[in-house]
Amino acid sequence: NRRVAKLAAHLQPQIRRDPTxxxxxxxxxxxxxxAGGIGQPLSLLLKRCPLVADLRLYDVVPLAAGVxxxxxxxxxxxxxxxxxxxxxxxxxxxxxxxxxxxxxxPRKPGMTRDDLFNINAGIVRDLVAACAKTxxxxxxxxxxxxxxxxxxxxxxxxxxxxxxDPRRLMGVTHLDVMRARTFVSRSKGGDPNTIDIPxxxxxxxxxxxxxxxxxxxxxxxxxxxEEARALTHRIQNGGTEVVDAKAGAGSATLSMAAAAAEFxxxxxxxxxxxxNVLEHAFVESRLVPGCAFFASKVRLGRVGxxxxxxxxxLSDAEAAGLKALTPxxxxxxxxxxxxxxxxx
Ligand code: NAI
Numbered sequence: 001n002r003r004v005a006k007l008a009a010h011l012q013p014q015i016r017r018d019p020t021x022x023x024x025x026x027x028x029x030x031x032x033x034x035a036g037g038i039g040q041p042l043s044l045l046l047k048r049c050p051l052v053a054d055l056r057l058y059d060v061v062p063l064a065a066g067v068x069x070x071x072x073x074x075x076x077x078x079x080x081x082x083x084x085x086x087x088x089x090x091x092x093x094x095x096x097x098x099x100x101x102x103x104x105x106p107r108k109p110g111m112t113r114d115d116l117f118n119i120n121a122g123i124v125r126d127l128v129a130a131c132a133k134t135x136x137x138x139x140x141x142x143x144x145x146x147x148x149x150x151x152x153x154x155x156x157x158x159x160x161x162x163x164x165d166p167r168r169l170m171g172v173t174h175l176d177v178m179r180a181r182t183f184v185s186r187s188k189g190g191d192p193n194t195i196d197i198p199x200x201x202x203x204x205x206x207x208x209x210x211x212x213x214x215x216x217x218x219x220x221x222x223x224x225x226e227e228a229r230a231l232t233h234r235i236q237n238g239g240t241e242v243v244d245a246k247a248g249a250g251s252a253t254l255s256m257a258a259a260a261a262e263f264x265x266x267x268x269x270x271x272x273x274x275x276n277v278l279e280h281a282f283v284e285s286r287l288v289p290g291c292a293f294f295a296s297k298v299r300l301g302r303v304g305x306x307x308x309x310x311x312x313x314l315s316d317a318e319a320a321g322l323k324a325l326t327p328x329x330x331x332x333x334x335x336x337x338x339x340x341x342x343x344x
Contacts (some may be wrong), residue, residue, distance in 0.1 A: 026051065026052065026053025026054070026077070026078075027051055027052055027053060027054075027097040027098060027268050027271065027272075028052075028053065028054040028056070028095050028096050028097050028098075029046055029049075029052050029054070029055055029056070029096065029097065029098045029099070029100065029264065029268075030055075030056040030057075030058060030092050030093055030096045030098075030099045030100070030135075031043050031046065031055075031056070031057050031058065031100050031102065032058050032059075032089075032092075032099060032100070032101045032102070032103045032127050033058075033059055033101065033102040033103030033104065033144070034057035034058055034059050034064050034067055034068075034082070035057075035059035035061050035063035035064045035066075035067050036059070036102060036103070036253075037106065037250050037251075037253035038102040038143060038252075038253045038256045038257050038260065039057070039059065039067070039102050039103075040067055040257075041253065041254055041257035041258075042100065042102060042256075042257040042260050042261055043055065043057050043067060043068075043071050043080075044071050044074065044257075045257055045258065045261035046078070046100075046261055046264060047071045047072075047074045047076055047078050047080055048074065048076050049076075049078070049261065049264070049265050049268070050076075051265065051268040051269065051272060052076075052078040052268070053077060053078055053079065054078065054079050054095075055071075055078045055079065055080045055081070056081055056083060056092040056093070056096065057071065057080065057081070057082045057083065057092075058082075058083040058084070058088070058089060058092040058093075059084060059103070060084070060085060060086070060103075061084065062084050062085075063084075064082040064083060064084040065082035065084055066082070067082060068080050068081055068082025069082065089127075089130050089134075090130065090133070090134045093130060093131055093134040093135045093138070094134055094135065095135065096131075096134075096135040096138045097138055097139065097268075097271060098138060098139045098140075098141065098264060098267055098268060098271070099131050099135065099138045099139070099140050099141070100141045100143065100172075100260060100264055101124065101127055101128075101140065101141065101142050101143055101144055102143040102144060102256070102260065103123050103124075103127060103144055104116065104119065104120035104123045104124065104144035104145065105119050105120060106145075106243075106250045106251040106253075107145070107239070107240075107243050107251045108243065108248050109243055109244050109247065109248060111243075112146075112204065112205070113145040113146040113147075113148075113203070113204045113205075113239075114146050114149075114204065114332065114335075116145050116146060117146055117149055117335065117339075120144045120145060120146070120150060121149065121150065121153055121336070121339050122343070123144065124142065124144050124150040124153055124154060125153050125154075125157055125339075125340060125343065125344065128140065128153070128154040128157040128158065129157050129161065129344070132157060132158050132160075132161035132163050133161065136161070136163035137163075137168070138168070139168045139169075139170070139267055139271065139304045140154060140168060140169050140170065141170050141172050141260065141263065141264060141267065142154055142169070142170070142171050142172065143172045143256065143260055145203070145204075146203075146204055146332060147171040147172070147173065147202070147203040147204070147282055148171075148202040148203060148204055148207060148282070148293075148329055148332035148333060148336070149332045149333065149335050149336035149339070150171070150336065151169065151170075151171035151282055151283075151293055151336070152292065152293055152333045152334075152336030152337050152340065153336045153337075153339055153340045154169055155169055155284065155293075155340075156336075156337060156340030156341060156344065157340060157344055160340075160344050165303075165304070166283065166284035166305070167303045167304035167305045167306070168303070168304040168305075169283065169284070169304075170267070170281040170282065170283055170298075170304070170305065171203060171281060171282030171283070171293070171295070172259065172260055172263055172281065172282075173199065173202075173203045173208075173280055173281060173282050173295045174259040174260070174262060174263040174279065174280065174281070175238075175239075175252065175255060175256050175259035175260075176199040176203060176208050176210070176235060176238070176280075176295075177197065177199045177259075177279075177280050178255065178258070178259050178262075179234075179235050179238040179255075180197040180199050180210045180212075180231075180235050181193075181195050181197060183231055183234050183235060183238075184197055184212065184215060184219075184231060187227070187231065188215075188219035188223070188227075189219060189220075190215075190217060190219060195215065195216070195217070196214075196215070196216040197210055197211065197212065197214070197215045197216075198210070198211040198214050198280065198296070198297055198311075198312065199211070199235065199280055199295065200280070200294065200295050200296045200297075200311055200322075201294065201295055201321075201322070201325050201329060202282060202293075202294070202295060202325065202328075202329040202332065203282060203295065204328075204332070205236055205237070205328075206236060206321070206324060206325050206328060207325045207328055207329045207332070208235060208236045209232075209318065209321045209322060209325055210231070210232055210235045210236075211311070211312065211314065211315075211318055212228050212231060212232065212315075212318075213228075213313075213314065213315040213318060214312050214313075225317070228315075228317060229317075232317075232321070238252075239251060239252055242255070263279060263281070266279045266300055267279075267300055267304070269300070270299075270300030270301045270302065270304070270306070271300075271301075271302055271304075272302075273301075273302055275301075276299065277299065277300040277301070278297055278298070278299055278300070278309075279297070279298060279300060280295055280296065280297055280298065281295060281298050281305065282294070282295040283295075283296075283298060283305050283308060284308075285308050286308075287308065287310065287311060288322070288326060290326055290327075290330045291326060291329050291330050291333060292333055292337075293333055294329070296308060296309060296310075296311060297309040
């Protein structure tokens with residue numbers, strides 16, 4: 001046994017130096033709402049994530065077991081199990097490093113994300129309370145809308161349980177970043193995989209603020225005022241574009257699953273010790289007075305959000321957009337706080 005311990009000690013520094021070491025760790029990840037439109041493809045994508053060793057698929061409907069059986073046949077190392085109903089929720093959450101939450105109802109045509117508040121607020125409150133109890137150290141990725149309110153609700157629940165760490169709570173706004181990359185590269189050229197466009201603020205209508213002036217690489221000829229206006233409008237209304245196209249059958253699910261899986265992978269890369277993992281997320285922030293939570297570029301690391309990065313230099317139109325979004329975002333955050341304080 002002494003020889004084994006000596007060998008392990010000898011190998012340890014090599015493992016740390018090994019560039020492929022990132023793929024040696026394995027994390028336990030739960031999806032809450034796994035039987036839904038987002039949850040199913042998200043579960044599939046997470047099953048293929050090389051950093052996931054144990055995948056827990058939970059939903060209130062029994063279909064969770066079927067989704068887990070289906071996804072479990074995909075050949076990857078992630079052990080996959082389904083859990084259904086509140087009595088099995090603690091089993092799903094036990095030992096989780098990351099919990100991704102797409103549980104709740106989606107929009108129908110004519111609805112705003114805020115119209116979902118009455119149903120989804122309670123769902124997020126209860127699920128986060130279960131996380132606080134069973135896996136208080138897990139990173140939480142909240143997808144359920146309205147994100148501008150559900151993340152503050154989650155924060156209050158965690159505070160009430162005495163386990164709040166702002167570095168471990170993130171609202172997922174990565175779909176806004178994906179849309180910006182797609183729409184801008186389609187209209188101005190550039191590679192949608194590598195183009196970098198900050199999208200800050202919140203995750204609803206005008207609170208979504210793409211900073212096109214910071215696009216890297218910056219397109220030749222730049223953006224005319226009209227181009228910037230039209231692209232900003234399309235990025236802000238990308239979700240509604242999908243809701244209308246699905247004509248009552250739901251909101252973005254496939255693109256959202258891709259966004260959530262990519263974002264979760266980045267979170268796990270950070271937890272795994274990879275340096276300089278940069279993403280955008282809706283997190284506790286001091287960037288904008290009046291907004292206790294704000295989406296901006298963040299650096300992810302072993303503890304979750306290692307650093308909230310600044311907004312950089314805004315164009316006049318972007319500065320006006322920031323000023324315009326602040327009252328709405330601030331009100332949505334307050335609505336979340338008020339709901340949580342009144343109901344926990
Ligand atoms: P869906 O209705 O297809 O699926 C939701 C799933 O949640 C269902 O399987 C349902 O059984 C489950 N569920 C409901 N209450 C639950 C609870 N208490 N515990 C566990 N599971 C529960 O809806 P979809 O399309 O998957 O959307 C889910 C949420 O994601 C919606 O709130 C939607 O607005 C939001 N969304 C967020 C986006 C973002 O960018 N952050 C983008 C698109 C949608």
